[in-house]
Amino acid sequence: MKIIDTETNFDFMGKIKMTLAISGLVILIGLGSIALSGGLKFGIDFSGGTLVQMQFKTPPDIEVIRDGLKTIALGESTIQEFGSKRDILIRVQRSEEKLEAVGSKVRNSLGEKFNKEDITIERVEMVGPKVGRDLREKAMLSILYAIIGIVIYISWRFELQYAIAAIIALIHDVLVTIGAFSIFDKEFTLVIVAAFLAIIGYSLNDTIVVFDRIRENLRRQGKNTLAQTINASINQTLSRTLLTSGTTLMVVVALFFFGGEIIHDFSFALLIGVLVGTYSSIFIASVFLVYWDSRR
Amino acid sequence: MYRELKWKIPVILAVVLGSVWLAYPLKEKISLGLDLQGGMHLLLEVKVEKAVEASLERLADDIKRDVANEDLELDRIKTLHDERRVNIRMVDKLDLPPVKKILDGYPFFSLASEDADGLGLVYQLSADQVERIEQNAVSQGLETIRNRVDQFGVSEPTIQSQGERRILVQLPGIKDPERAINLIGKTARLEFKLLDEEHSLEQALAGKVPDGSEILYQRIVNKESGEVTKESFLVKKRTVLTGETLTAAEVRFDPDFNEPYVALSFNSVGAMIFQQVTRENIKKRLAIVLDGNVHSAPVIQDEIPGGRAQITGRFTSEEARDLAIILRAGALPAPVVILENRTVGPSLGKDSIAKGITSIIYGSILVVVFIVIYYKWSGVIAVTALFLNIVLLAGALAYFGAALTLPGIAGIILTVGMAIDANVLVFERIREEVRIGKTVRAAIDAGFAKAFRTIVDANITTFIAAVVLFQFGTGPIKGFAITLCIGIAASMFTAVFVSRTIFDATMNRRKLDKLSI
Numbered sequence: 011m012k013i014i015d016t017e018t019n020f021d022f023m024g025k026i027k028m029t030l031a032i033s034g035l036v037i038l039i040g041l042g043s044i045a046l047s048g049g050l051k052f053g054i055d056f057s058g059g060t061l062v063q064m065q066f067k068t069p070p071d072i073e074v075i076r077d078g079l080k081t082i083a084l085g086e087s088t089i090q091e092f093g094s095k096r097d098i099l100i101r102v103q104r105s106e107e108k109l110e111a112v113g114s115k116v117r118n119s120l121g122e123k124f125n126k127e128d129i130t131i132e133r134v135e136m137v138g139p140k141v142g143r144d145l146r147e148k149a150m151l152s153i154l155y156a157i158i159g160i161v162i163y164i165s166w167r168f169e170l171q172y173a174i175a176a177i178i179a180l181i182h183d184v185l186v187t188i189g190a191f192s193i194f195d196k197e198f199t200l201v202i203v204a205a206f207l208a209i210i211g212y213s214l215n216d217t218i219v220v221f222d223r224i225r226e227n228l229r230r231q232g233k234n235t236l237a238q239t240i241n242a243s244i245n246q247t248l249s250r251t252l253l254t255s256g257t258t259l260m261v262v263v264a265l266f267f268f269g270g271e272i273i274h275d276f277s278f279a280l281l282i283g284v285l286v287g288t289y290s291s292i293f294i295a296s297v298f299l300v301y302w303d304s305r306r
Numbered sequence: 307m308y309r310e311l312k313w314k315i316p317v318i319l320a321v322v323l324g325s326v327w328l329a330y331p332l333k334e335k336i337s338l339g340l341d342l343q344g345g346m347h348l349l350l351e352v353k354v355e356k357a358v359e360a361s362l363e364r365l366a367d368d369i370k371r372d373v374a375n376e377d378l379e380l381d382r383i384k385t386l387h388d389e390r391r392v393n394i395r396m397v398d399k400l401d402l403p404p405v406k407k408i409l410d411g412y413p414f415f416s417l418a419s420e421d422a423d424g425l426g427l428v429y430q431l432s433a434d435q436v437e438r439i440e441q442n443a444v445s446q447g448l449e450t451i452r453n454r455v456d457q458f459g460v461s462e463p464t465i466q467s468q469g470e471r472r473i474l475v476q477l478p479g480i481k482d483p484e485r486a487i488n489l490i491g492k493t494a495r496l497e498f499k500l501l502d503e504e505h506s507l508e509q510a511l512a513g514k515v516p517d518g519s520e521i522l523y524q525r526i527v528n529k530e531s532g533e534v535t536k537e538s539f540l541v542k543k544r545t546v547l548t549g550e551t552l553t554a555a556e557v558r559f560d561p562d563f564n565e566p567y568v569a570l571s572f573n574s575v576g577a578m579i580f581q582q583v584t585r586e587n588i589k590k591r592l593a594i595v596l597d598g599n600v601h602s603a604p605v606i607q608d609e610i611p612g613g614r615a616q617i618t619g620r621f622t623s624e625e626a627r628d629l630a631i632i633l634r635a636g637a638l639p640a641p642v643v644i645l646e647n648r649t650v651g652p653s654l655g656k657d658s659i660a661k662g663i664t665s666i667i668y669g670s671i672l673v674v675v676f677i678v679i680y681y682k683w684s685g686v687i688a689v690t691a692l693f694l695n696i697v698l699l700a701g702a703l704a705y706f707g708a709a710l711t712l713p714g715i716a717g718i719i720l721t722v723g724m725a726i727d728a729n730v731l732v733f734e735r736i737r738e739e740v741r742i743g744k745t746v747r748a749a750i751d752a753g754f755a756k757a758f759r760t761i762v763d764a765n766i767t768t769f770i771a772a773v774v775l776f777q778f779g780t781g782p783i784k785g786f787a788i789t790l791c792i793g794i795a796a797s798m799f800t801a802v803f804v805s806r807t808i809f810d811a812t813m814n815r816r817k818l819d820k821l822s823i
Contacts, residue, residue, distance in 0.1 A: 011680045063654070113649065114484050132654040134483070136647040141349060152778035159770040167763055201713055204783045207775045208720060208790065211768030215724070218767060219731065222760040250734045253680070257673045257730070258723035264669030265719050270661035272341075273716055280720070 014249035022244050022292060023237045023300065029293040033182060040189010047192060053199035054135060056149070058142035060084075060102045061135045062116050067128035069095035078120040093271035097132070112136060149203040153184075156207055160214060168221060171302045176217045179295035183213045183286045190282045201276045209283030212258070216251055216291035223247050224299070236303045240296045248292070255288040314807045321799070322694055325701025335704040338478075339711030341782050342659050344652035345478035346486060350451075350642040352471050357443035357640035358436055359387045365412065365431075366392050372408050380405075381425070390431040391418060399424050440471075443640040448473055451490055453635035458489055458628075472645065483649045485628065493597050493641045494632040496549030498583070499541045501591040501603060507540045518543050522593065524600040526620075539600050541593045546583045551576025555633035557626045558616070566626035567618040568633065577613025585609040596629075662715035669719050673726060681733055683822030687808045688729035691800040695725045698796040699789065706792075711785030721793030724768070728801030731764075732757040733823055746821045747813070754806055761802060765794050 044050060054061050072089050075098065079087055084102045092099040100116060113131040120129060137145070157177060164173035184206060191198065223243040231239050262284055266277035329335050340347055362385045369392070373380050381395035392415070396402060402424065409415055409429060418430040444467055451473060452465045464476035480486050502519040510521055524537040554571040572580055583592070584606050593603040594617055602619055617629070673692070678685040699718060703710060736753030744752060769791060776787035 065653075112647075130651065130653065131649075132651045134647060134649040136644065138643075138645040140351075141646045148778050152774050155777075156771045156774040159774060160767050163767060163770060200779070200783055204713055204775055204779065204786050207771045208786075211771035211790075212720075212724070214767040214771075215727070215764040218764045219760055222763060226756075246738070247734075250730050253730045253734070254724070254727040257676065257726045258720070260672040260676065261665075261669030261719045261723040264672060265665045265716055268661060268665040268668055269716065269719075270658055272658060273712055276713065276716060280716075 012249065013252060018248065019242075019245050020248075021241065022296070023241045025293075026297050026300075030297065033186075033290075033294060037182070037185045037189060040186060040192060043189060043192040047195075050188070050192065051195065051197050052142075052146075053197035053202075054101065054137045054142070055200045056142050056146045056198060057103075058137050058139035059104065060112050060137075061133070062100045062102075062113055062131065063092060063133040064098050064100070064117070065130045065132050066096050066098065066124070070098065070124065072098070074123050075100070075120060078123050079116065082115055082119040084116075093274075097271070145200060149200070152203065153206065153210070156210055160210070164214075164218070164221075168225060171299060172221050172225075175295045175298040175302065176214055176221070178298050179217050179290040180210055180213055182290050182294050183209060183283060186286045187279060187282045191279070194278070196275050196278065199275070201273065202279050205276045205279035205283065208280065209287060212284060213287030213290060216254070216287055217295045219250065220244055220247050220291050220296060224296070237300050240300060244292055244296060251288060251292065255284060258284050311807065311811055314803070315811065318694075318804055318807060322697055325698045327701075329697070329700035329704040332700065336700065337707065337709045338655070338659075339709040339714065339782055339785050340476060340478055340648070341650050341712050342655045342662075342710060343478055344480075344650050344655040345476065346480050346483050346650075347646070347648040348475040348477075348487070348490065348644060349468070349646035350473045350475065350491065351645050352444045352447050352473065352638075353641045353643065354440040354443045354471055355387075355640075358390060358431075358439050359385075360640075361439050362387065362390060362392065362431060365414070369394065369408070369412070372411075373405060376404060376408065378404055390436055392429050392431075394427045394429070395421075396425050402427070444471055444473070446639045447642065450636050450638050451475060454489055454631055457631045457635060458486070460486075473642070479652065480649075481652070485624070487644070487647075489628050489632060491642055491644065492632055492638075494549070494635075494637045495597055496552070496633060496637065497545045497595045498547040498580075499543075499545055499593045499595055500583075500587060501593055502540045502542050503590060505540060507538065510540045511538060515540075522595060522598065522600045524602075537600075539593055539603055541595070541600070546592075547572075547576060547579050549633060549637055551579070552633060552636075555630045557623065557630050560618070565618070566621050566623045567616050568621075568626055568630050570615045570617065570633070572613035572615070574613070577611070580613055580615065581609060581611045658712050659715075662712060666715065666719055666722070670722055673722060677726060677729075681823055684733055684736075684809075687805050687812075688726060688733070688801075690808065691729060691805045692722065692725055694804055695721070695793070695796045695800040698800065699792050702792040702796065703789070706788070708788045709785055710789075711782035713782045714785030714789045717786045717789030717793060721789065721797065725793065725797035725801060728757075728761045728765070728797055729805055731761055732801070732805065736821070736823055740821060740823070749821065750809055750813075754802070758802060761798065765798055769794050 072091075075089055076087075079089075079100070085104045087100055087102045089098060089100050091097065102112075113134040117126060117129050117131060120126070157180070160180075161173045161177060164176055187206065187209060191202070196202075220243060223246055224240055227239045227243050227246075228236075234242070259281070262277055262280045265273065266281055269277055366383050366385050370380065370383055378401045379397045380401075381397050383395070384393040385391075386393060394405060394409075396405060405427065406417070409417070409427070412429075414432050414435040415429040416432060418428045420427055448465060448467055455463050455465060455475070455477070460477045460480060462478055464474065466474050468474045475490060477486055499522075502516065505516045505519065507521075510516065510519070515521060519540055520543050522539050522541050524539065526535045526537060527533070528535070551572045552570055553573050554569075556569050557566050558569045559566055587606050588608065589605060591603045591605050594601045601617055604618075621629070670692075674689050677688050681688060696718070699721065708714075732753050735757045736749050739749035739752045740746070772787050772790040772794065776784055776791065779787055
């Protein structure tokens with residue numbers, strides 16, 4: 011069976027202007043959305059705060075919960091369903107340094123409106139502002155270190171311009187995914203940073219396979235121009251690129267639909283990342299190799 | 307090549323069987339992270355400056371005592387917490403030299419300045435000593451918390467210091483997180499203080515607190531309504547006895563009311579002080595103060611010899627037990643605050659495992675069906691390699707003792723998707739080689755050879771990202787990084803080495819002139 015015909019020869023390089031325009035537009039929309047919503051939306055891991063996940067025996071009325079919470083003055087809070095009508099997630103800006111357990115405090119506040127026995131505290135996460143700051147710093151550094159490590163490796167195995175082209179593709183992927191997060195109003199948490207690093211690794215994986223073929227073809231380039239060689243290389247690796255993305259997408263989709271609420275955003279990030287990563291290794295990374303060459 | 311099979315097949319079998327042996331049975335060999343088995347992760351910060359302040363106060367008391375012993379008169383002695391200094395003021399200039407001499411006996415203090423009027427001295431606590439106190443506060447705090455947790459009875463707790471002032475506590479499978487927080491985080495500074503019965507409590511509450519006394523409260527929680535009421539007491543600031551002299555604390559039951567109480571025993575020094583205090587203060591009330599809250603304030607009926615006392619209160623037996631534990635384990639040298647708390651209930655953990663496994667199964671079925679349809683017999687080889695990959699992954703997780711977390715499960719799923727990639731790279735290459743007219747054998751050789759370098763390059767970059775992730779991550783994220791790293795390493799082995807061997811072995815039997823790919 012084949013998904014891509016052997017004789018396929020798409021003119022990818024000829025579509026450069028269009029693809030760059032599309033990418034630019036998507037990134038601009040994403041950045042616009044971030045600007046409109048006043049910056050990135052950080053989860054409690056990075057901004058500090060408290061999160062309480064509760065399960066009720068019967069679906070509760072969110073307004074009633076809101077009223078109950080007012081009695082304990084937790085400050086600004088968001089209350090939302092989490093996966094099912096019985097599961098409720100409460101998020102509070104404030105973090106409590108004192109020893110009082112926030113979970114039972116919240117449950118007690120609901121004691122009047124609900125039967126306390128009917129409420130199970132499933133999860134409590136409290137991150138103080140200091141830790142939030144530490145984690146934010148660590149997350150930034152980790153992405154930076156990953157990029158540096160990869161640049162060094164690619165420059166060693168290939169050449170510097172390949173490394174730079176790969177990083178541009180990678181930044182493209184991360185920007186698009188961040189934009190998607192903003193558009194879908196999702197939060198950045200530690201787990202999402204982990205997903206980003208996985209995307210970085212995955213996106214490069216794809217890019218390198220293409221680069222590897224380019225390098226191989228350059229040795230017997232003959233009369234072809236660089237653009238032609240690159241185009242041929244992309245075509246030759248196209249079925250592999252699509253197959254691998256396909257199998258990876260299959261599992262990520264399984265994770266997205268069956269993995270549960272807690273890693274829903276994580277799978278969402280991977281889903282976008284895999285799609286964009288595939289696109290960028292075909293359309294973005296190679297473009298910059300050609301661009302680089304044309305300037306010399 | 308056929309000779310190679312003679313060692314390749316045993317190597318593969320050994321690795322696979324080794325992994326099975328390491329990982330079987332899964333339930334016992336692979337530990338689950340807190341997010342899957344439920345439990346509590348607490349990051350505490352030790353308020354070391356409080357330990358320094360307490361130490362400064364103690365030293366000031368010592369100085370006061372020494373000065374009094376020499377029959378010298380002090381105007382006052384003031385501690386300056388922020389500067390870590392004490393300011394000693396005298397009434398008579400003539401007292402200055404002898405006081406200076408006394409202070410020479412305090413090696414941690416150095417003279418910082420003298421007041422211009424010749425009546426005051428300022429001493430500075432040395433930076434070395436401050437640092438020592440701070441380090442002590444953390445290491446002792448760690449020990450105390452470990453002690454408490456051990457007595458509380460949690461299986462496989464993690465208690466370790468992090469950075470200079472932080473303590474990480476992980477309690478897997480804990481059922482009552484609130485109780486655990488109270489047990490771990492309470493400073494548990496036990497003090498006995500006499501009530502100030504010479505002055506009126508009403509006037510003190512109105513704002514006229516007499517010198518040397520303070521108002522402390524007793525929190526009374528109504529068990530039914532959960533309502534908290536406060537009762538106030540006017541107590542003398544001077545602590546007559548602290549928990550430091552305790553040798554034992556046990557839960558006992560009052561035979562008449564069947565109510566639990568905590569029985570205390572003091573060492574000889576404590577016993578002597580307690581006897582003296584009770585003898586001198588018969589019919590007066592003695593407040594038992596824990597972390598600044600009055601627990602009870604019984605009337606001293608008689609002189610109490612033998613160093614025994616008891617704390618009664620409206621305890622449940624659980625509360626009495628926890629109080630006994632923290633008193634036995636000793637006070638924290640400095641209070642702690644919670645910087646981070648992540649608690650997952652056991653049912654949510656089970657739910658996460660079930661969902662994770664469901665996703666692995668569905669994801670794998672999709673991939674397996676697709677690959678077998680697409681590559682036919684070669685697809686079966688790839689799927690076999692994939693299956694072995696998961697076996698190796700399980701073995702490696704067990705070997706490294708790495709905990710499986712929810713993101714870790716996601717890492718396995720991602721590995722399934724990406725492990726097939728190496729095979730895809732090889733197979734696509736083989737197809738290309740077949741297309742340009744190579745024989746089956748030559749095509750397989752060339753396909754594996756050419757794809758190998760690509761596979762290495764592509765996987766190493768992902769590996770770099772995973773290693774960075776491991777360095778940066780905590781708990782669940784580390785689990786993701788570990789499964790990703792192991793998954794990549796295992797997929798290189800299975801997709802390149804194992805698949806190749808299966809290809810060779812199957813071709814050994816049948817002379818193929820057409821490849822099922």
